[in-house]
Amino acid sequence: MSLKVYNSYTRQKEVFESITPGHVGMYVCGPTVSGESHLGHARPYITFDVLYRYLTHLGNKVRYVRNITDAGHFEEEGREAEDKISKKAILEKLEPMELVTKYTNLYHWAMKQFNTVDPSIEPTATGHIVEQINMIEKIISEGYAYEVNGSVYFDVKKYAANYDYGKLSGRVIDDLLETTRELDGQEEKRDRADFALWKHAAPEHIMRWKSPWGEGFPGWHIECSAMATKYLGAAFDIHGGGMDLQFPHHESEIAQSTICNHQNPVRYWMHNNMITINGRKMGKSYNNVIKLTELFSGDHPLLSQAFHPMTVRFFILQSHYRSTLDFSNDALAASEKAFKRLWEAYEILQKLVPADSNDDVIDKELDAKIVKWVAEFKEFMDDDISTPKILANMFEMAPIINSMKDGLIPSDSISAATLLQMKDQFKIYLEDIMGLQSVSVSNNEAFKAVMQLLVDIRKEAKTKKDFATSDKIRNQLAEAGILLKDEKGGEMSWSVE
C-alpha cells in the first residue's frame, strides 16, 4: 500500500508519486514575522512536520523549504496601503529588521518547543529580492504583467483566457472581475482581479528596494513563487499551507509560476483546516487569538492553566488536518490527560521484556488483535495522514500494556515477535513520525539519584509499617510537584507534574 494524500487541486485523494523517485520537494508557507505566532499558526507547521517526517521515514530524501516572510504585505485599512512591518516598527520604535529578528527568534523558539524538525532551507523574502525582480521581468516579457506608475500588476484576465485561473480555489473568473470592493491601487489596475507583483513605495515607506520600475517592494505572492522555483525547481511535488491561503495567495502563485516556467508548478497542493475558537476561525481580525507564549504560560483569560507544547501537539494530532479543530481550555485539558496516559503506557511498553512463550500459552485472539492494530499504523498514515486513527489504536493497546505490567495479563500471552513489533512500531510512529516526546524534565542524573534514595527510604518505612514516614515522603514530594505512586509488587514510580 502506498501513501495517498488529498490534493486540493483535484479535490480528491491521490496516490503520492514524486517527480523524481526517492526525492521529494516540499514547500510550505511560513510565517509573516511581523508579530507573535498563535495557536492557529501551529497547525500547519505540526501537520507538515509529520508529513515531512513520514516521507523521510519512507526512505525519501526530502527537501523541505519553508519561507519566512519578512517584507511587509499590505494592510488595507480604508484606502490607505501600509506596510505591515514598517507600521508596527514605528509603533514599537524598532527598526524593521530588529522587529523581524525578534519575531523570527520567537517563532524558532516555539517550533523547537513543538519538536518540529528544521526545514532544509528557510529562505527569507528580503533575501530574494533579486530573484523576485527577475521573475517579474520575465512575466512582463511574457506579456502577462504591466507597469503603472512604478507598480507592476499581473494581468489576470489574460491569464484566465489561456489557463484555468481559479481551479485551485474553485473561483469563477467572471465573479472575480465583478468584485465591487475598493482597494488601494484599484484605479491603476486594468481589472479588479489583477494583483500586484511589485508596488511603488511611497516616500515614508521604510522597506524599499531599487527595481527597474523605481523604488518599491515586492507583492506578497511573488516571494513564494520565486523561492520555490529557486530551491525546488519549476515543478515540484508538494505545496502546503493553511486553507485560507488558497485564494488569492496560492492561486496567484500558480499563475505567476506557470507563466514564468511554462508548466504547472505543483503536483500536490495540501491545505490544513483552521483552528477555531467557539466555532470561529482563530485570527487576528477576529481578535480571538491565543498566542503560543500565552498557551505555554497559561497567561490568558480563557486558560485555566499552562499547557505543555507536547499537549498542544498531541491535541492537534488528535484531529484530522483537514477538519476544523475547535479549541477550548477543556479540550486541551482532556488532551493533556490523554497524552499523559498514553505516554506512560508507551514507556511501560518499552520496558516490557518478551517472555519465553509457546503456542499453548499465547492468547491468539489478543495476539492477532495487536498485530492488526500495529499494522494499521502505516495503513492510517498512508490514508492522508490519519493521525487520529493511529492514536485511537494506540489507546486500544494502552490497557493491555498496563495489564501486562501489573500481571493482569500474563506476559507470555503474546508472542515475543508481536511484542517486539509493538515496541518497535510504537517508537517509530509516536516519536519518529508524530514527533511526540516526553514532557519529563527529570533527566538529570543527580536528581534521579536523590529520588531513588527517597524511594528506598520509603520502601523501608513501609516494610516496617512506619506509615508516618512513608506518607511524609509522598506528601511532601507531592507538594513539590512530584507524584509518587505505589506499584503492585511493592515497586514505586514517580513523575514530575
Added chain:
RNA sequence: GGUCCUUUGGCCGAGUGGCUAGGCAAAGCUCUGCAAAAGCUUCUACAGCGGUUCGAAUCCGCUAGGGACCUCCA
C-alpha cells in the same frame, strides 16, 4: 450577494452504506495501610423532514443552524 464546507453521545473528536473508533468527564466495582495510578463494567450518538436501498451517520433533495473564502490571514 457569489463559491464552498459543516452539523456525531455531557464535552472533544474519527468515521470508506451493513459489522458499537478513540479521548476526556460521570457512575459502579477490583486492587490497595491510605492515596494516586491502573484494570474491569456502564453511558450506543449521528440537526430536522423526505427520498434511494434489503439496509444510511455515511448517497440524493429540501429546511434550519454554524462556518470559511471572496480583503491581510496558517
